[in-house]
Amino acid sequence: MTHIQPLSPPPETIAATPMRRSARGFLGWLMAPERRGPLLVAPAIATLVIVNVFPLLWSYGLSFFNYNAKRIAVPPRWVGLANYTDLFSDADVWGRFVNTAVIVIGSVTLQLIVGFLLALLFAREFPLRRYLLMLVLAPMMLSLSAVGVFFKLFYEPTFGFIPRLVQEFTGQPVVILDTPVKAMAAIVCADAWMWSPFVMLLVLAGLVSVPKYLYEAAEIDRAGAWRRFRTITFPYIRSLLLLALLFRTIETFKIFDVPYVLTEGGPGTSTETVSVYLFRVAFNYFQTGRASALGYIVLFGVIVLTSLYLYAIQTRRSEQP
Amino acid sequence: MSAREVRSIGQAGWGRTLGAAAVSILYFFPVLFIILAAFKTRQDILTWPVKFVFTPTLDNFVSVFFRVSVEGGAAEATGFGRYFFNSMFIGGSSVLLALVIGTAAAYGFSRFPLRGNDTYLFMILTTRMMPPIIAIIPIFVLFRIFGLSGTYQGIIALYTAFNLPFSIWMVKSFFDDLDRDIEDAARMDGSGEWRVFRRVCLPQIYAGLAATFVFAVILTWNEFVFALLLTGTETRTVPVQIVRTIGGAMGVDWGLLSALETLFIIPVVLVTFALQNQLLRGVTFGTIRR
Numbered sequence: 070m071t072h073i074q075p076l077s078p079p080p081e082t083i084a085a086t087p088m089r090r091s092a093r094g095f096l097g098w099l100m101a102p103e104r105r106g107p108l109l110v111a112p113a114i115a116t117l118v119i120v121n122v123f124p125l126l127w128s129y130g131l132s133f134f135n136y137n138a139k140r141i142a143v144p145p146r147w148v149g150l151a152n153y154t155d156l157f158s159d160a161d162v163w164g165r166f167v168n169t170a171v172i173v174i175g176s177v178t179l180q181l182i183v184g185f186l187l188a189l190l191f192a193r194e195f196p197l198r199r200y201l202l203m204l205v206l207a208p209m210m211l212s213l214s215a216v217g218v219f220f221k222l223f224y225e226p227t228f229g230f231i232p233r234l235v236q237e238f239t240g241q242p243v244v245i246l247d248t249p250v251k252a253m254a255a256i257v258c259a260d261a262w263m264w265s266p267f268v269m270l271l272v273l274a275g276l277v278s279v280p281k282y283l284y285e286a287a288e289i290d291r292a293g294a295w296r297r298f299r300t301i302t303f304p305y306i307r308s309l310l311l312l313a314l315l316f317r318t319i320e321t322f323k324i325f326d327v328p329y330v331l332t333e334g335g336p337g338t339s340t341e342t343v344s345v346y347l348f349r350v351a352f353n354y355f356q357t358g359r360a361s362a363l364g365y366i367v368l369f370g371v372i373v374l375t376s377l378y379l380y381a382i383q384t385r386r387s388e389q390p
Numbered sequence: 391m392s393a394r395e396v397r398s399i400g401q402a403g404w405g406r407t408l409g410a411a412a413v414s415i416l417y418f419f420p421v422l423f424i425i426l427a428a429f430k431t432r433q434d435i436l437t438w439p440v441k442f443v444f445t446p447t448l449d450n451f452v453s454v455f456f457r458v459s460v461e462g463g464a465a466e467a468t469g470f471g472r473y474f475f476n477s478m479f480i481g482g483s484s485v486l487l488a489l490v491i492g493t494a495a496a497y498g499f500s501r502f503p504l505r506g507n508d509t510y511l512f513m514i515l516t517t518r519m520m521p522p523i524i525a526i527i528p529i530f531v532l533f534r535i536f537g538l539s540g541t542y543q544g545i546i547a548l549y550t551a552f553n554l555p556f557s558i559w560m561v562k563s564f565f566d567d568l569d570r571d572i573e574d575a576a577r578m579d580g581s582g583e584w585r586v587f588r589r590v591c592l593p594q595i596y597a598g599l600a601a602t603f604v605f606a607v608i609l610t611w612n613e614f615v616f617a618l619l620l621t622g623t624e625t626r627t628v629p630v631q632i633v634r635t636i637g638g639a640m641g642v643d644w645g646l647l648s649a650l651e652t653l654f655i656i657p658v659v660l661v662t663f664a665l666q667n668q669l670l671r672g673v674t675f676g677t678i679r680r
Contacts, residue, residue: 105583109498110510112491113554120551121517124528131528138531187417190410193402201410203663204418209673210662211421211655212612214629218636218651219420222427222644228436230423262420270670271678277397312678323521326614330633347523352619357527364524375519379512382677 132362152362179261184268217330220259249339275306308385427648450649481610484549492557500565518555540622563676564598601668
C-alpha cells in the first residue's frame with residue numbers, strides 16, 4: 070500500500086492546506102468531523118452557562134458581600150468570609166440542619182420500608198395489576214406544592230380526615246400541626262407517602278432482574294424462604310436499594326414545598342428546613358449575601374451526594390452483564 | 391428484555407388482586423378524598439363520617455373560574471383560565487426548546503464523546519440536583535436588573551435551562567440503548583452523518599422523545615419555587631395561585647380548593663398511567679433503565 074500514499078494524503082493534510090481551506094471557508098472548518106461532538110453540545114452548554122453557571126458564579130461572589138437584592142442601587146459591601154463564619158457559628162442555622170436531618174432520616178427510612186413492601190406485593194403478575202399500579206404510582210408524579218395542600222386539607226382540625234378519625238377512637242379533639250413533634254411527623258408522612266412509590270419502582274426493577282434459574286436451583290436444594298431471600302433476592306436488589314437511598318436523600322435534603330405549604334416552618338421554627346430557611350433569608354429578610362453563602366454550603370453537600378450516587382450507578386452497571 | 395411495561399417475576403391470581411386493590415385504594419385515598427370533596431356541597435364536606443355516596447355538584451368547579459361577589463350580581467372571571475393557559479403555554483414551549491437543544495447534545499454526548507465527557511455530564515446533572523433556591527437568588531437579581539421578572543420570555547428561558555439537564559440525560563439514555571450496528575450499516579451504505587442521525591437514530595427513539603417531553607411537561611407543570619418568585623400577575627402559573635388561595639386571610643373555601651386541585655392533578659394522574667413503562671427511567675433522570 071505504501072506506493073500510493075503520495076497520491077492520496079490523509080484527510081487532515083487536505084484540510085490543513087491553505088487552498089483547500091479557502092475553498093470551503095469557515096463553514097467547512099466548522100463542519101469538520103472532529104468538531105461534530107463540540108458543535109452538537111455547544112447550544113446546551115451555552116444555555117446552561119448563561120442561565121445556570123453564570124448566576125451561580127455570581128452568587129459565589131455575592132457570598133462575600135453584604136448585599137440586599139431589593140435595593141439594587143445600593144452597592145454591595147465587601148465582608149470577606151464573614152457570611153460563612155456567621156453561618157457556622159449560628160445556632161439557628163444548625164437547628165435548621167437538624168430539622169432537615171430528622172425529616173430526611175424519618176422519611177427516607179419510611180419510604181424504604183413501605184416501598185419495599187409495596188414492591189413485594191406487586192412483584193407478581195395478577196389481573197388488573199397495571200391499573201392498581203397506577204393508583205400507587207400516581208402520588209410521586211404530583212406537584213409537591215399540591216401534595217402540601219392535600220395534606221393541609223387532610224390534617225385540617227375541624228373536618229380534616231385524620232383528626233376526625235383520631236377523635237372517633239380517642240374521643241378527644243386533636244390538632245395535628247400544633248406541636249413540633251406532631252408537625253414533624255405530619256411532614257414526614259406526607260413526604261413518605263409521596264415518594265414510597267419511587268422506592269417501589271426501583272425495588273421492582275431489582276426483583277425482576279433475578280435470574281429464574283437461581284430460584285429453581287434453590288427449590289432443588291430445599292432452601293427456606295428466608296434463606297432464598299437473603300442469598301438470592303437481596304444481592305440483586307441491594308444496589309438498587311442503595312441508589313434509592315442516595316437519590317431520596319438528595320431530594321429530601323432539599324425539601325421545600327411541603328413544609329412551606331403545610332406548616333410554614335411552624336410551630337415556631339420547629340419544622341423549618343434548610344431550604345425554607347434559605348428562602349426566608351433570601352426573600353423575606355433579603356440578606357442576599359448571607360443566603361448565597363448558605364446556598365454554597367448546601368450545594369457542597371449536594372455535589373458530594375450526587376457523586377456518590379453516580380459512583381453507585383457505575384458500580385451497578387459494571388456488576389450487570 | 392423489553393421495557394414495555396413494569397415487569398413481574400411470576401403469576402398470581404385474583405386473590406392477589408383483591409389484596410393489592412385494598413392496599414392501592416387505601417394508598418390513593420388522599421387523592422380520592424380531594425376528588426370527592428371537589429364534587430360535594432359545603433354541608434357534605436363537613437359531615438362525618440365521610441360521605442362516599444352523595445349528590446354530586448359542579449358548583450365548586452364553576453367557582454374556580456367565576457366568582458359572584460354580590461348575591462345576584464354578574465359573575466366575574468377569577469383568572470384561573472389564564473393561569474391554566476400560562477401553565478400549559480410556559481410548560482409546553484420551554485420543554486420543546488429544551489428537547490431540541492437537549493436531543494442534539496444527547497446525540498453528541500452519546501456518539502461523539504468529548505474529552506472529559508463524563509465530567510460535563512456530571513456537571514449537567516449537578517445543576518439539576520442542586521436545590522433550585524440556590525440558583526434562584528442570583529437569577530432573581532438578574533431578572534430585576536434586566537426587567538425580566540413577570541415576563542414570558544424570562545420564565546420560559548429559565549424553565550428551558552431547568553428542563554435541559556433532564557432532557558439531555560433522558561434522551562442520551564435512549565441513544566445509548568440503540569444498536570450501533572444499524573448505524574454502521576447505514577454508513578457503509580453511504581449515508582452521511584446527518585442522514586444517520588435523522589433517518590436511522592431519531593426514528594428509533596420517537597417513543598422515548600415523547601416520554602421525555604411528557605415527563606418534562608409534568609415537572610414544569612408541578613414546579614413551584616421559580617414560578618412563585620419570578621412570575622407576575624400576567625404569567626402566574628396554577629401551583630402559585632393554589633398556594634395563594636390557601637394563604638388568603640378570610641377562611642379557606644375547601645370545596646373550591648379541592649376542585650382546583652382536582653383540575654390540576656387529573657391530567658397528571660392520567661398521563662402517569664400512559665407513561666407507566668418509562669416511569670423508572672423518568673424519575674431517575676435516565677440513570678436507571680432496568
